[in-house]
Structure formats: structure tokens, C-alpha cells
Amino acid sequence: QVQLQQWGAGLVKPSETLSLSCAVYGGSFSGYYWTWIRQPPGKGLEWIGEITHSGNTNYNPSLKSRVTISVDTSKSQFSLKLSSMTAADTAVYYCARKYGSSSWYFDLWGRGTLVVVSS
């Protein structure tokens, strides 16, 4: 079945840039929005942004100035970069799949990566 496998640095220094990647295995890469969502420890979920296989992006305005989501269709992978990291960005970061059209919910999730911002 379709799986999302994510990886990246779990410790980032303040002011530096977070880099995470997510690969899609066992299913189609096109026809979906590939998404990043985060969850600070003990808190709720925050949608960061998304990208299609063709590179169309949508970002949360609250993070837009610091976020870049990119795609590598040849590898069925997508990536997140979040710049100028602070302690407030400490969170579990999830990659997820969202349908297109009007079905904008998340039916498939990666296992999550805990990212700690600390010097």
C-alpha cells in the first residue's frame, strides 16, 4: 500500500534553516497535494503548506515568508525548508497526502519527525 517515508535533521540551531524530505512509495504521485503539517509538543496541528506534482504551491500565510516546499517528481519526493528557525518552531513535522478537487483532507500521513530548535 501507499506509504510516506520522511527524514531530515532532528536538531536545528536558532536562525538556521530546517530541511525535511518525504518520499511516496507504492502509489501515484500525481493527482494529489503533498503537504507538510506540524504539531508543537502537547499542542494542536498546524498546516504549513502543500505542493502538487507539477509544482503548484499553497502556503499558510503565517509562515509563508519563511517556507519553501519543492518537489522532485523523478523520485516521487517533496521537501520542506523553513528558514530563520526559533524555539517556537520546535514541533513534530508530518508529511501528508491531500486529495485535490474539493476533498482537502489528509488521508495518508508520514510517521513524523521531531525537530528541536536549540543551540
Next chain:
Amino acid sequence: DIQMTQSPSTLSASVGDRVTLTCRASQNINIWLAWYQQKPGKAPKLLIYKTSTLESGVPSTFSGSGSGTEFTLTISSLQPDDFATYYCQQYNSYPLSFGQGTKLEIK
């Protein structure tokens, strides 16, 4: 932006109980609402989408209802596996947003 508010924040209940969780949107989201279940250390799991459509494999003890700004998730008979945190998510408009969660704990 649409704010999602869930109540209660914590709900204590027993196995076999019927429980109802509430999610309110700050503006009309029609029926574009999903519910997720999250257990500690795990990713959220999709339960319901379009307010009341059960995701494949989700037990029929779960049901959703509502429209506009007020929505509910009902579990008709709590099972031990149901104790978790539940999140609602609106997908009427960007930015997509979640409620803060309701933690369902064993009484």
C-alpha cells in the same frame, strides 16, 4: 482565516459510553469538515470526511454530523481503543485549519 474551536478540551468517559465531541467554525464551512484520531506518538488518522462520510475501515460506532458552523463527532459505544485525542479540520478555504483537539480519557 477560519478558527476551529473544539469542546470539551478533555472528556472523561467509560467503555460502553456514548460520547459526543463538538467542533465549531468561526464562519460557514458548509460540510467541508474532517475528523482525525491521534494516539500518543503517532500520526493522526483520518476518521471522517465531508462531515459524515466514514473513511474505509473506520468502525460504524463513529458518526459525524452538522453543517455550517457547528459539527459533532459521536462514538456510540466507546471501546478501549477509542481513548485518544480527536481533531477536527476545516477544508472550506485556505489556510486549512484544525481545532485544538479533544482528549478522550478513561474515567
